[in-house]
Amino acid sequence: MKYFKGMEHPYRFIIILVLLFALVAAIASRIVHLHIFRHEFLAMQGDARAVRHIPIPAHRGVITDRNGEPLAVSTPVLTLWANPKELLADKARWPELASALELPPADLAKRIESNAAREFMYLARGLTPERGQAVLERKIAGVYSKEEFRRFYPAGEVAAHLVGFTDIDEHGREGVELAFDEWLTGVPGKRQVIKDRRGDLIRDVQVKENAKPGKQLALSIDLRLQYLAHRELRNALLEFEAKAGSLVMVDVRTGEVLAMVNHPTYNPNNRRQLNPQAMRNRAMVDVFEPGSTVKPFSIAAALGTGRWTPESTVDTGNGSFKIGRYTIRDVSRGGLLDLTEILKKSSNVAISKIALDIGAQPVYAMMQNVGFGADTGLSFPGERVGQLPMHRKWGQAETATLAYGYGLSVTAVQLAHAFAVLANDGRNIPLSLLRQDRVPADGVQVMDAQISKSVMGMLQAVVEEPGGGGSRARVPGYHVGGKSGTAKKLASGGGYTESSYRSLFAGVAPIENPRVAVVVVIDEPSKGGYYGGLVAAPVFGRVTAGALRMLNVPPDNLPTETQTAVVGSTQGGRG
Structure with a gap:
């Protein structure tokens, strides 16, 4: 016991060493337990905090006339949304964002402040991809986008009462669009991505489920x-x-x-x-x-x-x-x-x-x-x-x-x-x-x-x-x-x-x-x-x-040869 000579309470040191070894053993045991017996759970929890599934929009089915001429089609558009909490941290850029969205600055500011407690609000829906991308290129913190589709009607007012229309979410609201809404509606797909804690995309992993477009509908009208x-x-x-x-x-x-x-x-x-x-x-x-x-x-x-x-x-x-x-x-x-x-x-x-x-x-x-x-x-x-x-x-x-x-x-x-x-x-x-x-x-x-x-x-x-x-x-x-x-x-x-x-x-x-x-x-x-x-x-x-x-229906009331000859003779005399 020379090592402990001069120490008034040598047993304290031994207790501390024992406690340290016990702590190390507990940590090692916990690590072994988690990595071997709880691996799937940990992996799932890690993915839940990093891996996200974002929807892949599915376009609505095309409506055509009997000859295949389009009466209603879905075109890709860009929808811009924002996290008001992030926008509040950079008020200096609100006028720039309002200008890009062609909105009065006061109106935009009022909307952001009224949604201050939320993490989501729409900025603009149904923008053309070019216009939406122009806003995103300004790199304003808290402004994000998602892909959607917008319904377009090539025949316009000519077939409006029959075809009807959809709302901004592409749900049928009138006419054939409403009557056959379930048939025309597509099924969105899923894309697996990795995002950081701020929601920024780090990596696009894979497509989990392909989007299924809505079914085509051929109407009887010509x-x-x-x-x-x-x-x-x-x-x-x-x-x-x-x-x-x-x-x-x-x-x-x-x-x-x-x-x-x-x-x-x-x-x-x-x-x-x-x-x-x-x-x-x-x-x-x-x-x-x-x-x-x-x-x-x-x-x-x-x-x-x-x-x-x-x-x-x-x-x-x-x-x-x-x-x-x-x-x-x-x-x-x-x-x-x-x-x-x-x-x-x-x-x-x-x-x-x-x-x-x-x-x-x-x-x-x-x-x-x-x-x-x-x-x-x-x-x-x-x-x-x-x-x-x-x-x-x-x-x-x-x-x-x-x-x-x-x-x-x-x-x-x-x-x-x-x-x-x-x-x-x-x-x-x-x-x-x-x-x-x-x-x-x-x-x-x-x-x-x-x-x-x-x-x-x-x-x-x-x-x-x-x-x-x-x-x-x-x-x-x-x-x-x-x-x-x-x-x-x-x-x-x-x-x-x-x-x-x-x-x-x-x-x-x-x-x-x-x-x-x-x-x-x-x-x-x-x-x-x-x-x-x-x-x-x-x-x-x-x-x-x-x-x-x-419709190429053959005539059934054409002038007879005798009538044609008489008319021709009369016209010739006048000439």
Whole structure:
């Protein structure tokens, strides 16, 4: 014990040595334990403080027309965000940041200070990559970016009501964008990165999950027909100083909606000063009394009972017919009219007498079979089904008014569908807003084919024979048929207005092998007239003429060789 000689308390030193060795042993044991038994836990905790997973944005599916023309696409943009706590440490650069973002300095300062307790705030969203990068190159502490996508609509206002739009987060808010939101939405991916404690990127490690873009959607509309209908409807509204209008075109064979336009419209690419009234897809959400455009279906109902034939006649007398305290009047006196002449002269008196003869039930059943008062199956947001009244006991007034288009309400789409049924030999094929690769096999025969052909012949006479109300709907080179209508608008306090009308025309073309059914609705024309045959029929004629050429439908009403020779001889004599 010489080593401890002279020490008063040698055992203290020994205790200290023991404690030191015990401490070293404990530390070594802990290190061994952590590295061997807790390795995975430590690695996970280390990664949690350094490894991050950042989302890889997935672009929304493209919407196209039936020919692949884009109607809605997603373009990459840059979103700038900031950490207000970091920005507060460098107030001297706030004016520079405001200038780069093209914001008033006072507004930016107010936003930063109001979010001082947070670690995230948006600075600007949806910037072009060039503009966003220009801000980032200023190296302002606390300013960061992330990739996003912004929706762009190449057709603009022409297809706005049908396609709809998304919000800033690319969630569908109107139209097809909303109806097929789940189909169009992509699934974001994941990228693994390493960041320091300040959130700065140190290294991009790997892509953990690839982004899955949304699925493409091909609509049934033809953008060429959409532009044509948009232009002609707009010109008609300007000519007659009308409040609004709609046009719907349906493929008779497949039930596809080939065109659907409304005015007024809006630009989905710039909604800063958007008028909510302009956003309504009137063709689907506005209901109205169809007036005389439903008379062909009342005629079909009469033929279906077997009590009436195309040659049957009705005496309209002096053009007025009294039912109880109501008096039904015709615009022109017709005398004795057969069924074709009833449609040509649009006689309310004659159609009322027919309806009273067969009863309300056949008329009601026919209108129900062609789709009035029922859902079209298009699943369009906000679409209305209208109203087809059903009375336990039908009075004479209700029976008569139903037959000539009052007391029920329809949409323009429903009316176009009904005429498509009539043109398709009485076969009801469901409507579709999506492109169909083949003719649907789920159609239902709701009208005798021979009856539909007879009524189609009558509609041809309405347009092509003298005295018909649809002469302005003629299409050069084609036989077409249709029916005009003029309906007084309902007043807000009940009853009907004295001077507000809807001008209507519904028709099909060509007659022998129908391809399209077209409905034109013009709301409150205030200049130059208001009758459907004057206001809406010319729009039908111009749009249908262009559509048949674009669809390569062969003409069925070309001049004969004899007519051509006579015309040529006459022109030669004049020359």
